[in-house]
Each structure stands twice: as structure tokens, then as C-alpha cells.
Amino acid sequence: MIRAFDALTLPLLRRLDPEDAHRLAIGGLRLLPPAKPRPSDPKLAVRAFGLNFPNPVGMAAGFDKNAEAPDALLRLGFGFVEIGSVTPKPQDGNPRPRLFRLEQDSGVINRMGFNNDGAEAVLRRLAARSRLGGIVGVNVGANKDSMDRTADYVRLIELFAPVASYFTVNVSSPNTPGLRNLQQAAALDDLLARVVDARERVRKNAGDSPLLLKI
Template identity: 60%
Template sequence: MSMLDRIGQKLLFSFDPETAHGLSIAALRCGLPVASRAPHDARLEVRLCGLDFPNPLGMAAGYDKNAEVPDALLGLGFGFAEVGTITPLPQPGNPKPRIFRLTADEAVINRLGFNNEGHEAAERRLAARKGRGGIVGVNIGANKDSADRIGDYERGVARFAPYASYLTVNISSPNTPGLRNMQAREQLGELLSRVTAARAASSVQPPVFLKIAPDLVDAELEDVAAEVIEKKIEGVIVSNTTLARTGLRRTTAASESGGLSGRPLFERSTAVLARMRKLLGPEIAIIGVGGVDSAETALEKIRAGADLVQLYTGMIYAGPALPGRIVAGMVRVVEKERLKSIAALRDTRCQHWAAKSLS
């Protein structure tokens, strides 16, 4: 980290995590912080699901919940940004405090619960940026008290298909009771059938990705893969936060309930990613998420089977210059290894990661 980044982190860490998050969104709205422009290199370009990504690094959902600053995020060097999770109706989420820094582990536990301003507010912002360049995905979810959660996803598809570069169906947050049950095969099959039907009814039909949990066991991963293939979903995002607490240092925050993200998630999420690549085959897209905080970790996700990678928690600890540093690091690797495309790295360590235990 630069001295400026360290000063900025110290300032933000003097606030509680949720206040600090709000301040960072406000800064991006105002055109701050100013980060060095990430290098553009044709060897980092990825064509996937009909979309042309300038580089494979994206901002994960959860940061820009209300589609307030996607263009500012792209300006930090990300090749794409994903906004949301967005639910049909506004909801406040779970009681505060609900975000906890585990600084020694470079991790975060959150139990936010899909707090967001709802479809109408997000649609207004996304409609205002329509026609601008840049790949912006929209992550859709269900309201906590919805009587028809699958219907909420259908409404999300109908509402945001005209504005989204791609749509992400998020059924893997641990902070909405019962939501992860939708990953079970019967419910998942119905969900994906109705989501694809809703997309087919739209005048614009963006790719659909399914975001899964890292806590699934092998049999559950097999069921997910089978439904994704059968329902012709374009891709899978691996993964959301974990309920596991393996390897954390003993701190008060480590015992908080919620989903864990950051560095401790890297191993398991990457092993699950590799397993999904083997189950899905070479054609279906995979975005790797979990513990990405450097060019090395981002590239290892690609070697394990990812086409693209995303981060969020890593930027909390490394600052807004992180995307540019990662992209620059990727350029150095493709140069050193004399690669024509970064895609040449995909799957080169898939077998290694797929063989790792999930226990």
C-alpha cells in the first residue's frame, strides 16, 4: 500500500465498518479517490457470453448495493462491476451492528441481510447510465418476507434485463433465512426454469449467472451443475461468503454470526471453483470470488478454472489502488510467460485445486 492508501485506511478504520462503507461510496460519487489508471493490454481481454471484458477483474456484488457508483468503480481499473443485491421492495436488512472487521485475518463478517433501496431506485440510476460503455452486472435477490421468492427473481429479471450486461441470481447469502435452501435441486430447477422463461419474455436477453455458496458438499455441487447445464444458464459465480470459521484467530469478532469474506475464504472457494469447472466442462462461464487480494490470488483463480474473478473485501484492506495493481501484475505475468492471452492460464491448476479436501 502507498502512504496515501495507508492514511486513507487509517481514517476509514476510525469509523465503524458500515459508516466507513457509506463514506467510500460518497467519495466515489464525488470523483474520489483518484487512483492510477490500470494499464490496458489486449492480452488481458476476455470475450465471454457475448461480452467483451477489457480485463478479467471485477468488483463483486455487495459493495455498490444500490447501483450508485458503477462507473466510478470501472474508473478504478476494474474490467466490470456488479451492483446489488437488489430486491423488489426496499428493505432495511438486519439489525446493527452487522459488519465486523477481522483485521488480523484481513477478513470481514457481515450479516447485512440484503439491505437496499429496492428495484425502483436502482432502475432509475441504471436507466440514467444507459448507453455508456462498461460492463455492469446486476445481482438480484428476494425480499426476506416475500410470499413468492421465485417470483421476486422473475421480477428482477424483467426489471433489469434492459440495463444489465448480465444478471446474477443470488441464492447463496447466509443472511436471509431459508435462502440457501433454494440451492437444493428441486427448488433450484424451478427457480432456473422460471428465471430463463422471464428472460425469454424480455426484449433484451442478457446472460444469467448463478451465485452459489462455498459451503456446498460434493453431492450438492453435482446437483447445481446438473441444473445449470439442463436449464442452459450461462455461468456460475463461485462463491458467496462462508459460514465456516476455519483458521481464524481467536477474536471477539470471529464469533459473530454471518458470512465470512476475505483472505480466509480463498482456499475453500478456489477448491469449490475447480470442482465446478470439472462438473460443468469447458464451455460454461465461471467467475471466481473469495479471498482475491493480489495479482497472484486472482491468477490462481483463473488457473483453477475461472474465466473472470471478482473481489471486494481485499479492497477494504489494500485500498482503492488495488484493482490497478492487480491488473498491472497480470500484465507482468503474461509478459513474463509470453502468453498471447490470459485465457491460456485457465484450468492449468484445476486438477490440483479440485483434489483439495472441502472438510
């Protein structure tokens, strides 16, 4: 059944621009009816960062940038979903085309540039589903035109702490000019000190969200 479905749908999807196909997938997930998540085999359970993951296979950031379908993804059986990358202000990202298929390698290359709806819109969606449970992490980034990128990360930690199961501080994107400068020792020490301090300030009212670093 699955092979027949793939044989019919994949050739059609591959006729679409990769980014249009991605948007179609997100739209389809949003239309799925509510249902309980698929149960995971207890043998797959993993405890890490103080969190209990039902299984170790998650949906990485980049697929659901704007928190439009985290619960649909959890219902499909993912052990966790990481949304984002989110920036304080909305931004369009790089000009299209910016997503490219590698047919022979069964892969893609993206040069998206942190396109997202911005913190306000994404926070609103996550707050609306906060009682539904499941592990939903938030991948945070800085705006391309920001005058103080470290302040961007601090602001996002403060905003999303009540709804994030964990945070990924993303300083790895090659598509945001100068972002990787934050990986230099002094800059990284300052960034991490300030985001940890931000997490500590909101911990009493927002819980203890683990902080991960993407480099």
C-alpha cells in the same frame, strides 16, 4: 505516494464503524469528476458468457449495492462491476452492527441481509447511465418477507433486462432465513426454468443478458 496516502488515511478509516467507512467510500466515488476509463492491456481481455471483458478483475456485488457509483468504479480500471444484491422492495437488512473487521486476517465478515434501496430506485440509476457502456451486472435476490421468492427473481429479471449486462441469481445468502432452500434440486429446477423463461420473454426488446447462478 500511494503508500503515504494509505499510511495517512487507512488508520483514520479504521477508526470508523466499518459500515460508515463503506458509506464514506461510496460517497467519495460519487464525487469523482467524469473521466474516461483507464485503458486495459489488450492481453488482459477475456471473452466469457458472450461478453467481452477488458480485463478479468471486477468489483463484486455487495460493494455498490444500489448502483450509486458503477461508472466511477469502471473509471478506476475494473473490468466489470456487479451491483446489488437488489430485491423487488426496499429493505433495511439485519440490525447493526452487521459488518465486522478481521484485523489479523485483513478481511471482513458481513451479515447485511440484502439491505438495498429496492428495484425501482436502482433501476432508475442504471437507466440514467445505460448509454455510458461498460459491463455492469445485476445481482438479484428475494425479499425477506416475500410470499413467493421465485416470483421475486422473475420480476427482477423482467425489470432489469434492458440495463443489465448480465444477471447473477443469488440463492446463497445465509443472512436471509430460508433462502438456501432454493438450492434444493426441485426448487432450483423450478427457479431456473422460470428465470430463463422470463429472460426469453423480454429478449426481443431487451437483449440477451447471460444468467449466472450464485450458490
